[in-house]
Structure formats: structure tokens, C-alpha cells
Amino acid sequence: MNILVCISNVPGTTSKINFKEENTAFETQGVQFIINPNDEFGLTRAVWFQQKIGAKVTVVTVGDASCEPILRKCLAIGADQALRVDLQPQDGFEVATQLAAICKKESYDLIITGRESIDYNGGMVGGMLATLLEMPYVANCIQMDIASDEVSVQREIDGGKESLSAILPLVIGAQKGLVEEKDLIIPNMRGIMQARQKPLEVVPPEAAAPASKVQAFEKPAEKGPVKLVDAEDIDGLIDLLENEAKVL
Amino acid sequence: MAVVVYIESENGTPKKTGLEVASYGRALADAQGVSLVAVGFNLMDHERINAFGVDKLYNIDTQGAVHFDVERYSEALAQVTTKESASLMVVSSSADGRYIGPIVAVKTNAAYMSNVVGLPSQYAPLQVKRTCFTNKAFNETQSTKERVVLSLSSNSYGLHEKQGTVEVLSGDYPISSNSLKVESVEKVTDKVSIADADIVVSGGRGLKGPENWHIIEDLADVLGAATACSKPVSDMGWRSHSEHVGQTGKPVASNLYIAIGVSGAIQHLAGINASKVKVVINSDPEAPFFKAADYGIVGDAFEVVPVLTEKLKARMQ
Numbered sequence: 001m002n003i004l005v006c007i008s009n010v011p012g013t014t015s016k017i018n019f020k021e022e023n024t025a026f027e028t029q030g031v032q033f034i035i036n037p038n039d040e041f042g043l044t045r046a047v048w049f050q051q052k053i054g055a056k057v058t059v060v061t062v063g064d065a066s067c068e069p070i071l072r073k074c075l076a077i078g079a080d081q082a083l084r085v086d087l088q089p090q091d092g093f094e095v096a097t098q099l100a101a102i103c104k105k106e107s108y109d110l111i112i113t114g115r116e117s118i119d120y121n122g123g124m125v126g127g128m129l130a131t132l133l134e135m136p137y138v139a140n141c142i143q144m145d146i147a148s149d150e151v152s153v154q155r156e157i158d159g160g161k162e163s164l165s166a167i168l169p170l171v172i173g174a175q176k177g178l179v180e181e182k183d184l185i186i187p188n189m190r191g192i193m194q195a196r197q198k199p200l201e202v203v204p205p206e207a208a209a210p211a212s213k214v215q216a217f218e219k220p221a222e223k224g225p226v227k228l229v230d231a232e233d234i235d236g237l238i239d240l241l242e243n244e245a246k247v248l
Numbered sequence: 249m250a251v252v253v254y255i256e257s258e259n260g261t262p263k264k265t266g267l268e269v270a271s272y273g274r275a276l277a278d279a280q281g282v283s284l285v286a287v288g289f290n291l292m293d294h295e296r297i298n299a300f301g302v303d304k305l306y307n308i309d310t311q312g313a314v315h316f317d318v319e320r321y322s323e324a325l326a327q328v329t330t331k332e333s334a335s336l337m338v339v340s341s342s343a344d345g346r347y348i349g350p351i352v353a354v355k356t357n358a359a360y361m362s363n364v365v366g367l368p369s370q371y372a373p374l375q376v377k378r379t380c381f382t383n384k385a386f387n388e389t390q391s392t393k394e395r396v397v398l399s400l401s402s403n404s405y406g407l408h409e410k411q412g413t414v415e416v417l418s419g420d421y422p423i424s425s426n427s428l429k430v431e432s433v434e435k436v437t438d439k440v441s442i443a444d445a446d447i448v449v450s451g452g453r454g455l456k457g458p459e460n461w462h463i464i465e466d467l468a469d470v471l472g473a474a475t476a477c478s479k480p481v482s483d484m485g486w487r488s489h490s491e492h493v494g495q496t497g498k499p500v501a502s503n504l505y506i507a508i509g510v511s512g513a514i515q516h517l518a519g520i521n522a523s524k525v526k527v528v529i530n531s532d533p534e535a536p537f538f539k540a541a542d543y544g545i546v547g548d549a550f551e552v553v554p555v556l557t558e559k560l561k562a563r564m565q
Contacts, residue, residue: 136427142489237556
């Protein structure tokens with residue numbers, strides 16, 4: 001079985017978010033980049049399939065050379081090989097188009113994307129990629145089992161979950177639940193050493209245009225200080241919520 | 249020319265998020281002087297939709313199929329969009345809305361923009377404000393395509409009624425060759441989901457254990473609120489994943505968010521930042537949540553919250 005895990009290089013969850021060039025670009029200075037958490041849940045499940053049923057795991061990212069450290073980390077976690085499409089994408093559609101080109105060159109039985117990246121929060125790459133490839137897509141995937149080419153999956157829905165079945169090939173949008181936080185693999189020294197020897201191929205991008213462009217960024221207005229209410233004065237809190245905030 | 253909106257429903261009744269999408273769609277249609285076309289599946293309550301200024305409703309009969317089917321629903325939406333030559337389509341930011349949006353966008357050769365807050369700043373080419381970096385920032389995104397699918401952030405526009413005269417049409421329910429099939433759905437039916445909720449009551453580690461969650465649930469019941477939890481609480485298995493809110497969990501954009509015993513890690517605050525009014529109840533005055541909240545009580549949740557619940561209950565009666 002051939003598994004492709006699509007990886008996004010994102011600022012760490014505790015990063016300070018600032019912009020430069022008159023608020024048209026993200027300030028990367030001093031920011032630690034990580035594997036997008038949703039993608040890492042997917043990668044961890046892929047490595048589990050690799051160990052259980054001998055699947056081959058390829059990771060891919062669309063980005064410039066600055067993404068290579070996280071690809072090496074994916075290899076240290078257990079992926080067999082890495083691809084980097086050499087393009088700084090402008091939107092999720094452009095990423096999906098490049099990934100679709102990769103998937104047309106080599107056939108993958110299972111394609112894993114993250115539910116969304118934690119930087120642009122577009123949440124579109126998986127669904128777009130599946131549609132471009134005419135494959136089924138399961139968003140917000142919280143469970144997946146495979147028996148030969150039959151897959152049973154669960155999707156998190158508002159207020160519950162949905163169980164689905166499908167035949168491979170399939171695209172999923174991974175999130176927490178697919179594996180637990182405690183199942184995430186912290187690379188050991190052997191994994192890190194091996195990762196240096198594993199192939200990381202740089203692929204030239206296909207000619208394609210983005211569907212949208214970010215014009216400018218903006219940070220939310222500074223919030224005023226909290227209004228503290230005495231723990232004995234619950235009526236005071238209710239009054240504020242009812243008459244000042246008008247939310248009751 | 250038209251604006252097409254997808255109205256989600258539950259047992260034939262339009263959901264609040266669906267009506268918010270209709271309200272927003274009406275404003276888009278008015279701004280461009282075009283009609284507002286809604287697409288729904290097995291809707292039984294046309295009056296409710298009429299009250300939101302929909303000009304034309306394609307009410308598609310799924311012939312007994314009860315579950316959301318992304319492939320067939322997206323195909324139906326794409327067909328209506330093409331038929332009505334719509335340049336704008338709006339879906340909600342519910343789990344289903346975010347699922348179907350990108351798929352319809354590719355099918356109709358449209359750009360897709362999620363987490364939209366506010367009306368477009370321009371229409372040709374379309375440009376809207378979106379949240380990004382999990383609510384830590386906004387951006388203005390401009391389409392390079394003629395057609396755009398927007399996913400509207402919940403509670404960002406609100407409900408705006410406008411009486412109209414809706415023309416109700418039936419529509420085709422396309423078949424799908426796709427192998428994906430919904431086998432079953434497990435849903436907590438007596439509770440409001442986080443996506444639909446006006447008010448969310450959230451608990452953190454300060455509640456000391458899952459056996460104390462009745463404090464959260466009682467308050468949520470009185471307020472008709474959804475319950476949520478912090479990441480450590482879901483990691484420890486006190487509550488299910490579906491309640492975890494924050495950067496790697498669900499985003500919350502409620503009108504009122506009440507955090508009880510939640511310290512307010514940066515990832516949690518990012519996830520709930522789009523909520524309009526935030527209240528924190530925590531015994532630790534140094535908890536970071538106090539910096540992000542509008543109202544706060546420094547106090548023991550086990551004492552404060554039951555009193556709040558009782559007083560709200562008395563007030564409702």
C-alpha cells in the first residue's frame with residue numbers, strides 16, 4: 001500500500017504572530033516552525049499502517065527550502081521518503097493543484113492531509129485535492145481502519161460522529177482522534193540519523209495559478225482590561241451580562 | 249446572476265447557521281442587485297426561509313436518504329450554481345459547511361474562502377475579510393476567479409429577517425459513483441452543538457475530575473448552552489474530543505463564552521477568540537484567561553458556579 005501524507009510547515013502554536021512589509025507578509029523572524037499538528041496526527045497513523053501492514057509512506061510539502069527541516073523530522077518520525085514541490089504557494093487551491101500533479105505521477109492508495117493548517121486555517125486542501133483527483137474525501141477524520149481495500153472511517157460532525165465506509169483510493173483530512181496526543185512519535189537518535197540517509201526529492205512546480213491572494217493582514221484591536229466582579233456578587237455579574245454585554 | 253446559499257437543516261427545519269447564511273446572502277444579493285437562491289434538502293418549513301428574503305428555493309428531495317452525502321449534495325449545489333449563473337455561493341462554517349465548500353468550489357471552478365467575517369469590501373474582484381492564525385489575525389483575501397464560494401464564520405453576521413416571496417422549486421438529487429457511504433450517525437440529540445450555540449460553557453482542569461462536570465452541564469442547561477472543554481481535559485479522557493476547543497480542537501465563535509477552571513493557554517485563547525463576550529471564573533487571579541476575558545470572577549468554581557446556575561434559573565422562571 002502506498003500512502004502519501006501532505007505536510008504543511010506552520011508557526012508553532014505558541015508563536016507570536018506579527019506581520020512585515022506594511023502588513024502584507026508574515027514575520028518569520030524568531031518563529032519556530034513545526035509540522036502542522038493535524039498533519040502530524042495523520043502522519044502518525046500512516047506510520048502505524050507502515051509498521052502493521054507494510055505500507056510505504058511518502059511525505060510531501062509545497063514550499064521553499066525553509067520547509068526542509070520539518071520534512072527531515074517527518075522522515076525521522078518514520079516516513080520512507082519526502083518530496084518538496086519547490087514553490088511558495090499563495091493559497092490552498094494552488095497547493096491542491098500541485099499535490100494533484102504529484103498524485104497523477106505516482107498512484108497512492110491513501111492520501112492524508114490535515115483537517116486544516118493552523119496558520120491560514122483554510123481547511124480546503126483535502127477536499128479540493130480529492131475533487132481534482134475524483135476520489136472520495138472524508139473531512140475531520142477521527143478514526144480509520146483498513147481491511148484490504150475497504151476502509152472504515154469516522155468523521156467528527158457537530159455534536160457527534162458519523163461512520164462511513166469507502167473503497168481505496170481515498171483522501172482524508174486528519175485531526176486529533178485519528179491518533180491520540182500520546183501516540184505521537186518523538187524521533188529518537190537512530191530515527192534522526194536514518195532520516196539523513198532517506199531520499200528528499202525536490203520537484204519543480206507545475207504551471208498553475210492560485211484562486212485567491214492575500215492583500216493585507218491585520219491584528220485584532222487591543223482588548224480593554226477585564227472587569228472583575230466579586231465572587232459574592234453573582235447578581236452583579238448577571239446584571240453586567242444582561243444590561244452591559246446584552247448576551248443573556 | 250444570483251447568489252446561492254446552502255441552507256443546512258435538521259429534520260426538515262433550517263438550522264440557525266443556515267438562516268445566518270441566508271441573511272448574509274441577502275445582503276450580498278442586494279449589494280449586487282441580483283436574486284438570492286437557496287438550496288436545501290428535505291426542508292419542511294418554507295415560511296422560515298421566506299422570512300429571510302430568499303427569492304427562490306430549490307428544495308431537493310433525497311428520496312428517503314437521511315444522511316448528509318457530501319458527494320451528492322455538492323453535485324446538487326454545483327448544478328444549481330451553474331444553472332443560476334451564480335458568481336457567489338455561501339455555506340456555513342459548520343462541519344458540513346466546511347466539508348462541502350472546497351468540493352463545490354473545485355466543481356464550479358470557483359475560489360474558496362473560509363472563516364469569512366463581514367461583508368465583502370469589494371465585489372469585482374471579490375475581496376473579503378477572514379480570520380487566520382486561529383483568530384490571532386485577520387486578512388483581506390481577493391479572488392482571482394470569477395466565482396467564489398464563501399464559508400461564513402458562525403455568529404459573525406447574525407440573523408436579519410426580511411420578508412419576501414419565495415418561489416419553491418424541486419431540484420434533482422444527483423446520483424454518485426463515489427464509493428463513500430455513510431453507515432451510521434451517532435449524535436447527542438438533546439444538546440446544542442458548539443457550532444450552533446449562542447452560548448458555550450467550558451470547563452478546564454480546575455474542575456478536578458469528570459465526576460464534577462455536572463457543574464458545567466447544569467449551567468449550560470439553564471442557558472441553553474453547548475458544553476466544551478480545554479485540551480488537557482480531553483487529553484486525559486475526562487470529556488470527548490468533540491468538546492475540545494482551541495487551536496487543535498474546535499473553534500468557538502459564540503456570543504458568550506464562559507470558561508470555568510480554564511487557565512487560558514495561548515492555544516485555547518486563540519480558539520475561542522472569535523467569541524464576542526468572554527467570562528472567566530478561576531481561583532487563580534494570575535490565570536492568563538483574565539487578560540483575554542471581558543468579565544471575570546476570582547473564586548472557587550465549586551462555590552461560584554452553582555450559585556450562578558441557581559440565580560439564572562430563578563431569573564428564567
